[in-house]
Amino acid sequence: ExxxxxxxxxxxxxSSPSGASGQDKDPHSSVLTTTAGCxxxxxxxxxxxxxxxxxxxxxxxxxxxxxRSGTPAVLITITGYMKIKKPDAMxxxxxxxxxxxFLRKCLIAVLSYGPMPNHIAFIMDGNRRYAKFRSIxxxxxxxxGFSTLIxxxxxxxxxxxxxxxxxAFSIDxxxxxxxxxxxxxxxxxxxxxxxLENRSVIDEINCKINIWGDLDLLCEPVRLAAQKLMAxxxxxxxxxxxxxxxxxxxxxIVNAVNEICAERRExxxxxxxxxxxxxxxxxxxxSEISVADLDRHMYSAGCPDPDIVIRTSGETRLxxxxxxxxxxxxxxxxxxxxxxxxxxxxVCAILQYQRAYPYLEQxxxxxxxxx
Amino acid sequence: xxxxxxxxxxxxxxxxxxxxxLRAVRPESLPRHVAVVPxxxxxxxxxxxxxxxxxxDAGCRAVELTVRLSREWGIRVxxxxxxxxENFGRPKAWPPLHSLSHSPSPDNIFTLFLxxxxxKAEVDYLMAMIERLIRDNLxxxxxxxxxxxxxxxxxxxxxxxxxxxxxxxxxxxxxxxLHLILAICYSGQWDILQACRQLAGEVHQGSSLLRAExxxxxxxxxxxxxxxxxxxxACPDLIIRTSGEQRLxxxxxxxxxxxxxxxxxxxxxxxxxxxxLxxxxxxxxxxxxFGTRTASEALSVAEKAV
Numbered sequence: 001e002x003x004x005x006x007x008x009x010x011x012x013x014x015s016s017p018s019g020a021s022g023q024d025k026d027p028h029s030s031v032l033t034t035t036a037g038c039x040x041x042x043x044x045x046x047x048x049x050x051x052x053x054x055x056x057x058x059x060x061x062x063x064x065x066x067x068r069s070g071t072p073a074v075l076i077t078i079t080g081y082m083k084i085k086k087p088d089a090m091x092x093x094x095x096x097x098x099x100x101x102f103l104r105k106c107l108i109a110v111l112s113y114g115p116m117p118n119h120i121a122f123i124m125d126g127n128r129r130y131a132k133f134r135s136i137x138x139x140x141x142x143x144x145g146f147s148t149l150i151x152x153x154x155x156x157x158x159x160x161x162x163x164x165x166x167x168a169f170s171i172d173x174x175x176x177x178x179x180x181x182x183x184x185x186x187x188x189x190x191x192x193x194x195x196l197e198n199r200s201v202i203d204e205i206n207c208k209i210n211i212w213g214d215l216d217l218l219c220e221p222v223r224l225a226a227q228k229l230m231a232x233x234x235x236x237x238x239x240x241x242x243x244x245x246x247x248x249x250x251x252x253i254v255n256a257v258n259e260i261c262a263e264r265r266e267x268x269x270x271x272x273x274x275x276x277x278x279x280x281x282x283x284x285x286x287s288e289i290s291v292a293d294l295d296r297h298m299y300s301a302g303c304p305d306p307d308i309v310i311r312t313s314g315e316t317r318l319x320x321x322x323x324x325x326x327x328x329x330x331x332x333x334x335x336x337x338x339x340x341x342x343x344x345x346x347v348c349a350i351l352q353y354q355r356a357y358p359y360l361e362q363x364x365x366x367x368x369x370x371x
Numbered sequence: 372x373x374x375x376x377x378x379x380x381x382x383x384x385x386x387x388x389x390x391x392x393l394r395a396v397r398p399e400s401l402p403r404h405v406a407v408v409p410x411x412x413x414x415x416x417x418x419x420x421x422x423x424x425x426x427x428d429a430g431c432r433a434v435e436l437t438v439r440l441s442r443e444w445g446i447r448v449x450x451x452x453x454x455x456x457e458n459f460g461r462p463k464a465w466p467p468l469h470s471l472s473h474s475p476s477p478d479n480i481f482t483l484f485l486x487x488x489x490x491k492a493e494v495d496y497l498m499a500m501i502e503r504l505i506r507d508n509l510x511x512x513x514x515x516x517x518x519x520x521x522x523x524x525x526x527x528x529x530x531x532x533x534x535x536x537x538x539x540x541x542x543x544x545x546x547x548x549l550h551l552i553l554a555i556c557y558s559g560q561w562d563i564l565q566a567c568r569q570l571a572g573e574v575h576q577g578s579s580l581l582r583a584e585x586x587x588x589x590x591x592x593x594x595x596x597x598x599x600x601x602x603x604x605a606c607p608d609l610i611i612r613t614s615g616e617q618r619l620x621x622x623x624x625x626x627x628x629x630x631x632x633x634x635x636x637x638x639x640x641x642x643x644x645x646x647x648l649x650x651x652x653x654x655x656x657x658x659x660x661f662g663t664r665t666a667s668e669a670l671s672v673a674e675k676a677v
Contacts, residue, residue, distance in 0.1 A: 248628075254586060258586050260571065264571055264574075316631060317632055318628065320629065327559070327619065327620060329618065331619070359616070366457055
């Protein structure tokens with residue numbers, strides 16, 4: 001079978017991802033070439049399993065894509081090593097990818113017989129370790145992580161998961177090396193702007209994007225881009241994708257407490273203006289603060305609690321992520337690093353959740369009766 | 372003869388393995404604060420065909436063992452999640468006769484009535500058992516330098532338990548080797564809520580002392596129930612949950628932000644020295660970064676803060 005490398009004739013122009021799937025190219029050969037733009041998200045076109053693309057870096061995407069499609073990885077990896085600045089080309093056979101699609105849809109249909117989670121939260125850990133193992137630059141690990149994020153998002157959408165939350169950046173991460181923080185911020189700005197410009201993915205899945213966190217801590221361009229993205233997708237009614245950046249659950253709770261206190265103060269001031277029974281009003285107001293009040297002031301107001309929290313790279317801690325909301329979530333910590341997180345890992349996660357579901361559901365119902 | 376030799380060899384191997392395990396746990400890097408969610412008493416009793424009450428009694432003995440071991444190994448604070456606010460809602464006390472499932476669905480009002488009686492009976496039994504636990508061990512705690520704290524919603528605790536708890540806290544006030552925190556009628560959400568109410572009260576009472584905008588993490592952390600042991604060790608380093616459930620269930624919500632979680636399939640009454648050692652050695656094998664790049668960087672950041 002013919003194999004086209006990234007330097008071969010199969011390379012198509014960078015322009016648009018949606019026009020790039022070359023299914024109609026050559027019916028006689030068993031080779032299918034698809035390309036995607038450098039800085040764009042992979043297109044949710046009907047043919048391929050959502051291949052990850054990394055922005056402008058040939059090596060990881062080629063070796064990953066090759067691993068996925070099963071074509072000889074060696075040739076493509078070698079080409080990748082030569083760092084050819086052509087568009088990323090992924091090679092797969094047409095038959096293979098349609099079989100993959102069909103199998104995936106079957107698997108999803110089988111899984112749907114059991115209880116499916118409504119909200120999955122990811123702690124995307126392991127990008128730097130991935131970069132270290134593959135001896136590439138650290139920033140590249142984060143880029144590959146981003147493409148894994150988009151492909152996981154699309155897999156979840158296919159499975160019918162309505163809410164997805166990811167832990168992109170913690171307030172504690174500001175304590176890291178300023179160079180690394182700077183590169184992360186640049187990456188985020190680039191990706192947010194990329195999403196703003198190229199809306200095919202968002203529109204396809206009718207995605208509403210929220211950005212949770214203390215946005216004042218971000219630098220100006222990132223904050224503006226984030227606010228613009230939120231505003232432009234505010235009206236969408238499909239999948240809800242929440243990015244926690246920069247986020248700490250403890251600061252979210254403190255923020256909620258601040259808002260409640262300010263709200264109560266205003267209420268009291270209005271009451272004072274009405275009648276002078278100040279002391280009694282004090283007591284009655286404070287005993288009324290309830291869990292529902294705090295829920296209302298959290299960043300996640302309106303979203304249901306996560307059903308599953310997946311932390312990749314095997315660490316078993318929450319690291320200040322959604323502490324208030326994950327009381328009855330099933331915590332999972334697979335050993336795979338985040339850039340290696342694939343459809344298979346997601347299926348395993350959902351199977352584990354389905355196994356624990358009866359007990360989780362019972363405890364959730366009991367708790368609701370109490371609080 | 373041969374079997375005897377084999378048995379001796381086996382026990383020698385076992386003892387050596389235990390000694391190696393004990394040596395493998397480094398005393399200088401033990402967690403300062405360990406929190407335990409003792410889950411699985413009912414399942415333990417069910418598996419042995421005994422009453423749930425026996426399961427809870429066995430659980431009590433496991434708690435006593437864990438306290439003793441923690442003190443011997445130099446752990447500073449041990450928190451045990453004895454009774455959750457959510458436990459008030461559990462439907463069935465005794466193992467159901469007709470099914471083995473965890474969640475029997477009451478199909479008529481008579482079963483509901485029986486369930487509620489069972490539930491109340493179990494809660495009363497548990498409260499009496501906790502009181503007995505405190506009372507029986509008080510002398511030992513007073514002698515061995517263990518200081519007792521009881522945290523939780525006092526309005527839900529029976530009056531006799533409250534008075535026993537206050538008495539025990541008074542008696543052990545001067546001890547400082549091990550702080551034992553019993554979380555009775557406690558939940559993480561309740562803890563944060565009561566801290567929030569306290570702060571709201573302060574904001575309104577002394578109008579110039581505290582403004583809503585001044586409330587920060589340190590202030591809120593100081594109002595939480597676990598701050599009785601001081602803010603430095605209030606957050607657990609390691610949380611152990613038995614019986615295979617991979618959830619936090621509203622335990623130490625705020626304080627568990629950076630805790631290492633350890634889940635084990637052992638049921639709580641079976642949790643002994645080996646399991647505890649395994650949990651500790653697993654803790655020592657982990658690299659705690661607190662958001663920075665490496666553990667050493669985390670340490671240097673912490674030193675700069677101090």
